[in-house]
Amino acid sequence: xxxxxxxxxxxxxxxxxxxxxxxxxxxxxxxxxxxxxxxxxxxxxxxxxxxxxxxxxxxxxxxxxxxxxxxxxxxxxxxxxxxxxxxxxxxxxxxxxxxxxxxxxxxxxxxxxxxxxxxxxxxxxxxxxxxxxxxxxxxxxxxxxxxxxxxxxxxxxxxxxxxxxxxxxxxxxxxxxxxxxxxxxxxxxxxxxxxxxxxxxxxxxxxxxxxxxxxxxxxxxxxxxxxxxxxxxxxxxxxxxxxxxxxxxxxxxxxxxxxxxxxxxx
Amino acid sequence: xxxxxxxxxxxxxxxxxxxxxxxxxxxxxxxxxxxxxxxxxxxxxxxxxxxxxxxxxxxxxxxxxxxxxxxxxxxxxxxxxxxxxxxxxxxxxxxxxxxxxxxxxxxxxxxxxxxxxxxxxxxxxxxxxxxxxxxxxxxxxxxxxxxxxxxxxxxxxxxxxxxxxxxxxxxxxxxxxxxxxxxxxxxxxxxxxxxxxxxxxxxxxxxxxxxxxxxxxxxxxxxxxxxxxxxxxxxxxxxxxxxxxxxxxxxxxxxxxxxxxxxxxxxxxxxxxxxxxxxxxxxxxxxxxxxxxxxxxxxxxxxxxxxxx
Numbered sequence: 001x002x003x004x005x006x007x008x009x010x011x012x013x014x015x016x017x018x019x020x021x022x023x024x025x026x027x028x029x030x031x032x033x034x035x036x037x038x039x040x041x042x043x044x045x046x047x048x049x050x051x052x053x054x055x056x057x058x059x060x061x062x063x064x065x066x067x068x069x070x071x072x073x074x075x076x077x078x079x080x081x082x083x084x085x086x087x088x089x090x091x092x093x094x095x096x097x098x099x100x101x102x103x104x105x106x107x108x109x110x111x112x113x114x115x116x117x118x119x120x121x122x123x124x125x126x127x128x129x130x131x132x133x134x135x136x137x138x139x140x141x142x143x144x145x146x147x148x149x150x151x152x153x154x155x156x157x158x159x160x161x162x163x164x165x166x167x168x169x170x171x172x173x174x175x176x177x178x179x180x181x182x183x184x185x186x187x188x189x190x191x192x193x194x195x196x197x198x199x200x201x202x203x204x205x206x207x208x209x210x211x212x213x214x215x216x217x218x219x220x221x222x223x224x225x226x227x228x229x230x231x232x233x234x235x236x237x238x239x240x241x242x243x244x245x246x247x248x249x250x251x252x253x254x255x256x257x258x259x260x261x262x263x264x265x266x
Numbered sequence: 267x268x269x270x271x272x273x274x275x276x277x278x279x280x281x282x283x284x285x286x287x288x289x290x291x292x293x294x295x296x297x298x299x300x301x302x303x304x305x306x307x308x309x310x311x312x313x314x315x316x317x318x319x320x321x322x323x324x325x326x327x328x329x330x331x332x333x334x335x336x337x338x339x340x341x342x343x344x345x346x347x348x349x350x351x352x353x354x355x356x357x358x359x360x361x362x363x364x365x366x367x368x369x370x371x372x373x374x375x376x377x378x379x380x381x382x383x384x385x386x387x388x389x390x391x392x393x394x395x396x397x398x399x400x401x402x403x404x405x406x407x408x409x410x411x412x413x414x415x416x417x418x419x420x421x422x423x424x425x426x427x428x429x430x431x432x433x434x435x436x437x438x439x440x441x442x443x444x445x446x447x448x449x450x451x452x453x454x455x456x457x458x459x460x461x462x463x464x465x466x467x468x469x470x471x472x473x474x475x476x477x478x479x480x481x482x483x484x485x486x487x488x489x490x491x492x493x494x495x496x497x498x499x500x501x502x503x504x505x506x507x508x509x510x511x512x513x514x515x516x517x518x519x520x521x522x523x524x525x526x527x528x529x530x531x532x533x534x535x536x537x538x539x540x541x542x543x544x545x546x547x548x549x550x551x552x553x554x555x556x557x558x559x560x561x562x563x564x565x566x567x568x569x570x571x572x573x574x575x
Binding site for chain 2: 106
């Protein structure tokens, strides 16, 4: 009876932890199989332990090339989407203008659209215009779908900012440019950073829109997709595991710094 | 993702009434909006128009396409590919329900029961994102492989007999069946359910639970009458964030499924990139878009949360 009671009291925790396990299981498999030495071309069955892939992560042709393409696109897409999105966010929060509703819908729609629809329609545009598919078309597409997410992130931050701080700066004879650079921008920075981070993650991991508009360009997700047909090198798992570890370390470092700051303030 | 999950910011004190700026200052918002809005108009809205026009064109790749208002493409596309459409709705719907059932306990755990582990669990939910989702989807091929531990266990427990009878698995396999595709879809979009659920649960004042308890509500009653209704915004945005991408997905159906599990996304991809039948592909994509927009509008109306952004 006591066991049943215990189970009843902790049912939510048990169910939650099971879900967490479901979420993390593939990452465990990816990590374990980065130390595999597969027999054939596919790395789906465990054979024996080997650290070969870790010693030579770029050992497969085109893998690291595709990684660098993805990083470049993610960098420029983040920059473009963050600048354009931040400007829109400021306009939406700080100014009154006509057609606000239409602007809001135009920003909401890309987020409520299945990726395959945006991918296909963008491809019809490029085909009709006779554009050469490649780096530039992918970059254009990435800026397009990252933009809305930046707007939402920055908007939330700017809305919570106290406008009297900027008025104070102006009362103290700061010009508009000075006020913006030394008061407004630093205040909005956390929102802009969050938007940029999101844009980078979205762009780096995007597959569907890239797949339609890349032509013969190969990004990292496209390399993985292709390898699912041709044969999956162990190096894919190495890169996947490394990205996971680096991301977790980054977050942990951020949390530690945040905690220390809090303690210093207290 | 933070679209629908972001907590509403604490409102800043109302700005003292500003005089509308005169002269050049009046144009500032338009200059700020111009580049971004232009980008969305040219690369989001205009493609939709081009797609609509392509869907009513006839012709061939060699001779070129012309707009002939050939609406029959729509009927032909629907007549030929309705099973894939049905499958998309069915798989995405099942995955969404599963995400809600699996995600709610975890979101609840993070919001109310995790204590000082809260941030750690939250990081563990988000961290998998940083491994490319294609790599993680491929990992399911290993997990569900024929003769692997999962299939073995399901076989011993005679679960596969039941799922075979239901028609969602075939033989002694899980891979290349609807079960594998739904499993992959559920896995891929689960964080999109958990995060909005967590944000809306976290906003609930725990004293409301105590108050319900003080008024002799049993835990199950408290959940039914207090917690769940208050988490509705999270449920609504979570289901949308799961269902919309899942219904257009073709990665899971391609990597974990077979030709019998193809979804509408697979058809659009094949028609566009391999068959090069642009009108049919455009028509299918247009139907998918319209269906999603109608469903989302009805759903938002019904659940009464209009201000999602």
